[in-house]
Amino acid sequence: MPSAPTKNANSSNIAEVYAVLFVNGPTKSVAAQSAILDALASDPETAPTNGSLNDRKRAPFSSVTLAADAGTKIGSPIFWRMKSPKYWGMVDASPQPIARILLKYEDFGPRAIRPVWSGVARLVDRLQPGYVLLHFRWINPIRDHAASMNGMATKALEYSRSAPPGVFACTWFRPELVARSARRP
């Protein structure tokens, strides 16, 4: 059983940074995919280097090609950033009213987290999603770590049906959700 983490700086125990964005759909179109992929590509911290509809085929990233494929063929884009800060990610290409964008940063030093956070914040400003969470996965996670990460892997359909999974290290909300939070039971 893993021992409890010592009470010290968190960043040295962080293995991965998850950024999960829920945007309004449908995203099964070339235009919607172009908007998302262009937004990703326009920032140095989030620009992919490779991408395709096939996770075994890391073709050089081209938002035009990938958006055309995702909008017209079966499958959703998977993309990678092979240089620091490294990540892999995916975008739902779906006819549903909500779509998920997932970025999973890994293999980085503690000092890289702030630039990652800044890059995700700029991406949020561009896409203005309904809900965004940025959270961490820790090395050798214990029960409290798992509880903290609960809901981090929420998919678009669960989000649509069950509501956002809560508050994480950093969370962004769209106006509709802010207004909804003002309602009283």
Next chain:
Amino acid sequence: MVPARARRAIGTTTLTKVGAVSTSWGGASLSLFDEPWSVPFEDLYARQIAVNEMSRPSGVFGDYSEIPPKKGAQWMPLTGLPKEDPPKAGASTPPKPKIPNVWAASRHTNEFVRGSNVEGRDFSGVDLSGIRLEEVVRGSRRSS
């Protein structure tokens, strides 16, 4: 403890009460700490629990500690989703799937194996895909 930038209010919503601040595009952002990656995990987790508890009465968030997740009390599922609700009263219900008569007949008899209660039987190395345990037990009883 509320982050310094959280002192700017954006209204009277629940999110504001737990420290959210407005964004340039009219949304809200909430950071549990100014640099959440720099604080000890215990502090981050305690703050996360506290904020989630404070925002729970709003019914905005779902409960993802359960499978499937429990819907937030004030959340209205978005339209255009695949149907999952049970049929309304008076609507015709789809027939239950039928199992083969042989299987059904084995219920409440020694031929029926509940769950994985197969003590004393070594199935290691045996490809059981597509084979029901009842058939295996029945076959082994015949051979013994």
